[in-house]
Amino acid sequence: MTFHSIDAWWWPYLFILIAGWLATDMWRFLGVYFGGRISERSEALVAVRAVATALVAAVIGNLIVFPTGALADTPLALRLGAAGLGFAAFLLARRKMLLGIAVAEVVLALGLWLGV
Amino acid sequence: MDEPPSNSPPSGRTAYWYGRGMLAAFSIPGLILSSAFIGFAGLAKEAGFSLTQTVFMTGIVWALPAKVVLVGAILSGASLPAAAFAVALSSVRLMPMVVALMPELRGPHTRKWVLYLLSHCVAVTSWVLAMERLPRVPRTMRTTYYGALGSTLVLFNMGVVAVVYAVADRLPDSVLAALFLLTPMYFLTSLWGSARESAAHFAMAFGLVLGPVMHVLVPGFDLLVAGIAGGAGAYVMHRLRARRRPA
Incomplete structure (x- = not known):
C-alpha cells in the first residue's frame, strides 16, 4: 500500500492524512494532555529527542548526498563543501542562522558559476 | 505601536x-x-x-x-x-x-x-x-x-x-x-541551535552520516534505521559522558 498504489483522487490525501497529519498531531495532542504532568527533562524524553533528531538529520544527509531535481545535477563535492562551509560559518558566528544559510548559498552559486 | x-x-x-x-x-x-x-x-x-x-x-x-x-x-x-511510522518518529x-x-x-x-x-x-x-x-x-x-x-x-x-x-x-x-539547498541548511542550523543536551548533537552527527549510508544499504527503511540506530548511539554517548563527569 504505497502512495501510488490506488488510482483515485482521494487516495493521496488519505495517505497524507494518515501518514502525515495523524502521525504528527497525535504527539501535539498528547503534549496538551500531558502538559504540566511530565518533566521536559526526564531521561526518557532525552532518548526520544535523540531518536527524533537523528531521524531528521538522516533526512538532511539524504537531501545533500542524494538530492532530487536541479540539485542532483551539481557535483557531490560542491554540495558537501557548501553545506560544510555554511555550517562552519554558522558555528563561528555564534549560531547566526542567516549567515550560515547565506554562506552555503554563496559557495554553491560560486561553484556553479565557475563550473566546478 | x-x-x-x-x-x-x-x-x-x-x-x-x-x-x-x-x-x-x-x-x-x-x-x-x-x-x-x-x-x-x-x-x-x-x-x-x-x-x-x-x-x-x-x-x-x-x-x-x-x-x-x-x-x-x-x-x-x-x-x-x-x-506513518517514520513520520511519527x-x-x-x-x-x-x-x-x-x-x-x-x-x-x-x-x-x-x-x-x-x-x-x-x-x-x-x-x-x-x-x-x-x-x-x-x-x-x-x-x-x-x-x-x-x-x-x-x-x-x-x-x-x-x-x-x-x-x-x-x-x-x-x-x-x-x-x-x-535552503531546506537542508535551515534544518542543519536550526536543529543544532535548538539542541538542549549533548545527546542531540551526537544524534545529529550520527544521523547525517547514517542517513546516506542506510539509503544505499536498506532503501525504504533508511530513515527508520538511521533514526533508531543514530538516536540510540547518541543516547549511549550522552549517558557515558554523564557518568564520566564527577557527580
Whole structure:
C-alpha cells in the first residue's frame, strides 16, 4: 500500500492524512494532555529527542548526498563543501542562522558559476 | 505601536495582541522558515505531488521535518504503515515541546479545546518565538497572541508554497538548485541551535552520516534505521559522558 498504489483522487490525501497529519498531531495532542504532568527533562524524553533528531538529520544527509531535481545535477563535492562551509560559518558566528544559510548559498552559486 | 491603556475595551485589547502576534510571524526566524518552505515547494514538486496536495500537506502536517520525512518516504516507495511510522518518529519531538509550552500558554479560564487547536501550530519556529515572547504577553491574551502567530505562519507559508510551486517551472536550474539547498541548511542550523543536551548533537552527527549510508544499504527503511540506530548511539554517548563527569 504505497502512495501510488490506488488510482483515485482521494487516495493521496488519505495517505497524507494518515501518514502525515495523524502521525504528527497525535504527539501535539498528547503534549496538551500531558502538559504540566511530565518533566521536559526526564531521561526518557532525552532518548526520544535523540531518536527524533537523528531521524531528521538522516533526512538532511539524504537531501545533500542524494538530492532530487536541479540539485542532483551539481557535483557531490560542491554540495558537501557548501553545506560544510555554511555550517562552519554558522558555528563561528555564534549560531547566526542567516549567515550560515547565506554562506552555503554563496559557495554553491560560486561553484556553479565557475563550473566546478 | 504603543501599549493600549489598560482601561480600553476588551475587544480593543484582543485586536491589539492579535496584531502583535501576526507581526511576530514576520520576524527574522519567521522569514528564515519561509525560505525553507520555498525549498520544500520545489522538493514536493520534483517528487510528483500536485499543487493542491502540496498546499494541503503544508497546512495539515505543518511541521517541516515531518513533511520532508513524508516526502522522502514516498519517494523511496515506502508503504503507508512504514511512512506513518517514520513520520511519527520524526514528530515525537513535538510532544515535549508542547508539554513545555502549555504552562506558558494557559490562562486561568482557557478551555481545553482551544489548547488542542492551538497545539496544531506548534513546530520549531513558532515554538521558539512563543517561548521567547509569551512571558511579555498578559496571561489572558496569550492564546490570542499565539493563535495569531501560529495561524499567520501556517497560512502565509501555504501561500509561499503555492506561489513557488506555480513559478518553479520558469526558474533556471541554478536558481532551483540554490532553492533546494535552503531546506537542508535551515534544518542543519536550526536543529543544532535548538539542541538542549549533548545527546542531540551526537544524534545529529550520527544521523547525517547514517542517513546516506542506510539509503544505499536498506532503501525504504533508511530513515527508520538511521533514526533508531543514530538516536540510540547518541543516547549511549550522552549517558557515558554523564557518568564520566564527577557527580
